[in-house]
Amino acid sequence: MNDTTPSPPTAPxxxxxxxxxxxxxxxxxxxxLCCRVDPTGKYVVAGAIDYTIQRWEIATGNKTxxxxxxxxxxxxxxxxxGSTLYSGAYDGRMIxxxxxxxxxxxxxxxxxxxxxxxxxxxSHDGHRIATCGNDMLVKIWSTADGKLIHEMQGHPYLPYxxxxxxxxxxxxxxxxxxxxxxxxxEGGTKVRxxxxxxxxxxxxxxxxxxxxxxxTFSPDKKRLTVTGLHKCSNAxxxxxxxxxxxxxxASGEKLPKQECNQKEIDATMWRAVYHxxxxxxxxxxxxxxxxxxxxxxxxxxxxxxxxxxDCDLHPNxxxxxxxxxxxxxxCLRCGTI
Amino acid sequence: MTLEQYKPCGxxxxxxxxxxxxxxxxxxxxxxxxxxxxxxxxxxxxxxxKNKSVVVIYLNGGLSQFESWDPKSDLETGGPFKSIPTTxxxxxxxxxxxxxxxxxxxxxxxxSISTDLDDHGLANNIVRSGRTTRSATEYPELGAVVAKxxxxxxxxxxxxxxxxxxxxxxxxxxxxxxGPRYASVSVGAEKGGIVNTQLPxxxxxxxxxxxxxxRRFVNNRYRAKVQSTEIDAYxxxxxxxxxxxxxxxxxxxxxxxxxxxxxxxxxxxxxQLLLARRLxxxxxxxxxxSHDGWDxxxxxxxxxxxxxxxxxxxxxxxxxxxxxxxxxxxTLVIVMTEFGRTPKINAGYGRDHYPxxxxxxMAGCGIQHGAxxxxxxxxxxxxxxxxxxxxHLFHTYLQAVGIDSSGEFxxxxxxxxxxxxxxxxxxxxxx
Numbered sequence: 001m002n003d004t005t006p007s008p009p010t011a012p013x014x015x016x017x018x019x020x021x022x023x024x025x026x027x028x029x030x031x032x033l034c035c036r037v038d039p040t041g042k043y044v045v046a047g048a049i050d051y052t053i054q055r056w057e058i059a060t061g062n063k064t065x066x067x068x069x070x071x072x073x074x075x076x077x078x079x080x081x082g083s084t085l086y087s088g089a090y091d092g093r094m095i096x097x098x099x100x101x102x103x104x105x106x107x108x109x110x111x112x113x114x115x116x117x118x119x120x121x122x123s124h125d126g127h128r129i130a131t132c133g134n135d136m137l138v139k140i141w142s143t144a145d146g147k148l149i150h151e152m153q154g155h156p157y158l159p160y161x162x163x164x165x166x167x168x169x170x171x172x173x174x175x176x177x178x179x180x181x182x183x184x185x186e187g188g189t190k191v192r193x194x195x196x197x198x199x200x201x202x203x204x205x206x207x208x209x210x211x212x213x214x215x216t217f218s219p220d221k222k223r224l225t226v227t228g229l230h231k232c233s234n235a236x237x238x239x240x241x242x243x244x245x246x247x248x249x250a251s252g253e254k255l256p257k258q259e260c261n262q263k264e265i266d267a268t269m270w271r272a273v274y275h276x277x278x279x280x281x282x283x284x285x286x287x288x289x290x291x292x293x294x295x296x297x298x299x300x301x302x303x304x305x306x307x308x309x310d311c312d313l314h315p316n317x318x319x320x321x322x323x324x325x326x327x328x329x330x331c332l333r334c335g336t337i
Numbered sequence: 338m339t340l341e342q343y344k345p346c347g348x349x350x351x352x353x354x355x356x357x358x359x360x361x362x363x364x365x366x367x368x369x370x371x372x373x374x375x376x377x378x379x380x381x382x383x384x385x386x387k388n389k390s391v392v393v394i395y396l397n398g399g400l401s402q403f404e405s406w407d408p409k410s411d412l413e414t415g416g417p418f419k420s421i422p423t424t425x426x427x428x429x430x431x432x433x434x435x436x437x438x439x440x441x442x443x444x445x446x447x448x449s450i451s452t453d454l455d456d457h458g459l460a461n462n463i464v465r466s467g468r469t470t471r472s473a474t475e476y477p478e479l480g481a482v483v484a485k486x487x488x489x490x491x492x493x494x495x496x497x498x499x500x501x502x503x504x505x506x507x508x509x510x511x512x513x514x515x516g517p518r519y520a521s522v523s524v525g526a527e528k529g530g531i532v533n534t535q536l537p538x539x540x541x542x543x544x545x546x547x548x549x550x551x552r553r554f555v556n557n558r559y560r561a562k563v564q565s566t567e568i569d570a571y572x573x574x575x576x577x578x579x580x581x582x583x584x585x586x587x588x589x590x591x592x593x594x595x596x597x598x599x600x601x602x603x604x605x606x607x608x609q610l611l612l613a614r615r616l617x618x619x620x621x622x623x624x625x626x627s628h629d630g631w632d633x634x635x636x637x638x639x640x641x642x643x644x645x646x647x648x649x650x651x652x653x654x655x656x657x658x659x660x661x662x663x664x665x666x667x668t669l670v671i672v673m674t675e676f677g678r679t680p681k682i683n684a685g686y687g688r689d690h691y692p693x694x695x696x697x698x699m700a701g702c703g704i705q706h707g708a709x710x711x712x713x714x715x716x717x718x719x720x721x722x723x724x725x726x727x728x729h730l731f732h733t734y735l736q737a738v739g740i741d742s743s744g745e746f747x748x749x750x751x752x753x754x755x756x757x758x759x760x761x762x763x764x765x766x767x768x
Contacts, residue, residue: 031682049417050413071417071419072417090417204630205604206644206647207643207644209636235635235636236630236634237635238635238685
């Protein structure tokens with residue numbers, strides 16, 4: 001399978017985390033749960049708890065609402081060419097939007113899951129979308145016609161997130177108790193499992209806590225990194241530490257966990273992304289952490305004004321957009337252009 | 338000081354009660370000083386029916402009213418869960434309660450509770466006692482008051498029982514001036530029910546009876562010389578403990594059929610509910626089940642997703658089972674908690690303590706089924722209609738099972754109002 005991700009529209013900037021500074025701050029009036037930058041670098045979009053998606057034009061800061069969901073908008077993903085936005089929400093629906101339209105309207109709405117849709121990922125060739133939800137299922141959909149291709153059962157607990165394997169049709173899904181399953185996207189069959197139970201916790205016999213909230217692959221495709229929390233001492237009070245846990249993709253062996261030891265923060269690492277240089281960027285509460293070369297601790301922490309629930313890197317490779325609890329999308333320039 | 342020299346002063350601060358003693362018997366734990374027995378039961382005419390029971394399901398930590406009885410779907414404060422219809426037209430509750438929704442015709446909701454304490458311990462105290470304690474006086478909890486009023490003299494079981502998971506034992510001095518006879522006795526819902534109630538290896542029934550005969554003989558001889566309420570309490574305690582041993586199978590849910598056990602579910606909560614049903618069948622006046630851990634300052638929605646599911650199906654089955662067996666007509670079920678949760682969602686997607694506007698649910702006897710008392714505003718921030726507090730609720734619980742809450746206890750020559758005399762029941766809720 002060819003990776004059709006387009007080249008960055010502008011030459012990459014010089015990445016320097018320690019020079020990170022905020023360059024933009026755009027506000028919405030509802031809390032934001034997720035954000036993505038389109039692959040052409042023109043827009044940043046964010047999902048909100050007022051059921052809308054907000055689109056900001058990066059050049060101007062102009063904001064446009066996308067209305068169609070009927071519950072919190074939890075996940076976003078772009079087609080590789082940046083023309084289509086796919087959104088997933090707690091209404092169990094996935095909606096496809098022509099993001100280039102002046103006022104985007106739902107192009108296709110699919111009831112993907114019974115209950116919440118929790119995870120969504122677009123394949124690297126743009127032909128497929130994976131979702132997971134409260135019905136305990138992982139599903140693969142065709143972007144061409146919206147039809148269901150595969151429906152996979154196998155997670156004993158709620159699956160939280162999905163991700164396509166780079167350069168492959170395969171898929172990984174992670175659940176609330178720390179199980180990662182690799183699926184063959186061609187046959188929808190289980191290929192292997194990864195045990196990340198260390199980043200899951202449990203409250204009595206009633207409620208799991210933590211689990212895999214996000215997954216990503218390193219740029220060299222050698223590491224699968226899952227993020228979440230560990231060292232939970234009081235779950236209902238939120239006492240826990242953020243963590244990223246990686247596996248050697250070829251062997252499946254666990255690699256040293258990445259934490260934030262230079263500052264004690266009660267946090268979940270809601271997302272980590274890799275810079276092409278190999279530096280991992282993770283959001284931990286109000287901070288953005290940078291881990292170089294698989295080091296276990298951060299080389300730098302950049303503070304922001306509010307809790308962060310998602311982030312995405314602009315194609316220029318230095319601008320990091322973050323979605324915040326206060327309804328703002330902020331951009332942190334991590335270097336120079 | 339010898340026992341012969343000891344003359345109780347008759348104050349409320351001395352003495353050891355039989356319930357307390359029995360708690361030690363059951364657990365082997367050390368003693369905690371209780372209060373002595375000076376109370377006189379109310380006249381029979383003041384009690385409408387003696388065979389009624391109250392079951393409190395205590396959701397410890399603070400259930401969110403938004404994620405249960407008073408959903409505010411599609412609003413900023415409402416969270417991501419929708420409301421669903423129930424068997425009572427016009428009443429909607431959280432989608433997290435699909436099974437309970439099918440029992441709403443046996444239930445009533447109070448959506449307009451406003452109290453002023455947001456500390457767990459203090460709030461717990463006021464909702465259980467129906468009083469706001471501003472002096473040194475301690476008030477008996479609902480369980481003690483119900484047991485005092487509904488327990489029959491010949492009743493072989495404790496009148497105030499708390500179920501617990503993983504064995505038995507432990508007690509709390511929650512009867513205040515009513516004395517330890519009405520304090521709660523904790524029993525387990527696991528196999529065997531009550532620990533330490535089997536005769537030790539090598540002890541035959543005949544030998545056990547002989548030693549009890551000897552104990553009674555010695556006690557009676559001593560009792561003839563010394564007047565002591567403490568001695569009475571010990572004697573009562575021994576005898577009730579023996580009766581409890583004879584009834585130990587009541588506390589063993591393994592005696593229920595597999596189908597019934599499966600219907601209540603394998604969870605700790607389901608097992609406790611099944612035990613509660615067995616105790617209600619025996620006309621135990623008051624049973625409390627605790628479902629702990631509802632204090633979700635963080636991750637409120639994920640936790641409620643799991644916790645309410647753990648509650649919903651067993652609870653709904655419990656109500657239905659009581660109804661099918663004809664027990665709901667004489668049983669009041671209260672889903673109690675100490676306060677609600679904030680309309681404001683905090684940065685950890687949690688909700689904090691909120692006593693200003695919250696809800697409880699009730700089912701069973703003495704109440705108008707399908708009633709909803711009070712309202713909150715659109716966002717659930719303030720009570721807008723029929724504001725009530727823990728004192729109104731306390732009166733209402735008692736009246737629903739036929740106890741005149743305007744009455745008094747006469748204890749040691751002093752009179753104590755059963756419930757706060759400045760308040761009364763929610764009349765329109767009573768059947």
